[in-house]
Amino acid sequence: MDCPRDDVEMTELTEGEERFLFHCKECGGLWLDAADLNRILLHAGLQTLEGMGGRANPDTDAGECPVDNVGLLAVESQHKRDPLVYETCESCGGIWLESADFADEGTSARTLKAGIVDFFREFSSHRASAGSR
Ligand SMILES: [Zn+2]
Numbered sequence: 001m002d003c004p005r006d007d008v009e010m011t012e013l014t015e016g017e018e019r020f021l022f023h024c025k026e027c028g029g030l031w032l033d034a035a036d037l038n039r040i041l042l043h044a045g046l047q048t049l050e051g052m053g054g055r056a057n058p059d060t061d062a063g064e065c066p067v068d069n070v071g072l073l074a075v076e077s078q079h080k081r082d083p084l085v086y087e088t089c090e091s092c093g094g095i096w097l098e099s100a101d102f103a104d105e106g107t108s109a110r111t112l113k114a115g116i117v118d119f120f121r122e123f124s125s126h127r128a129s130a131g132s133r
């Protein structure tokens with residue numbers, strides 16, 4: 001599968017028998033299934049994606065889904081300044097995460113998974129306060 005950003009073939013990362021994400025060596029971005037992501041989040045004691053409180057921003061120029069070439073939808077966190085953003089494909093449920101959001105600690109399945117958990121922990125952190133304006 002090719003990276004939605006720079007059309008480079010992404011590396012498939014597996015854990016045990018299961019593939020769970022694709023990693024682009026060129027830009028460092030990650031692609032994974034919403035189902036796999038939710039499993040990771042729940043395992044880390046976080047809510048699933050639906051509970052993260054992100055809001056879709058259709059004005060953002062997101063990339064294209066590497067699976068079915070549907071335009072991706074950017075979803076922003078509730079942070080007032082510099083919201084975190086991930087992109088999702090409404091057709092296949094894939095999730096795209098930019099590399100800039102991850103610490104450059106290596107590209108093993110374990111470190112990338114830790115990066116994903118950190119990202120979404122931060123993503124959901126301002127959920128409560130943002131609503132009471
Ligand atoms: Zn890339």
Ligand SMILES: [Zn+2]
Pocket residue numbers: 065066067068069070089090091092093094
């Ligand atoms: Zn898709």
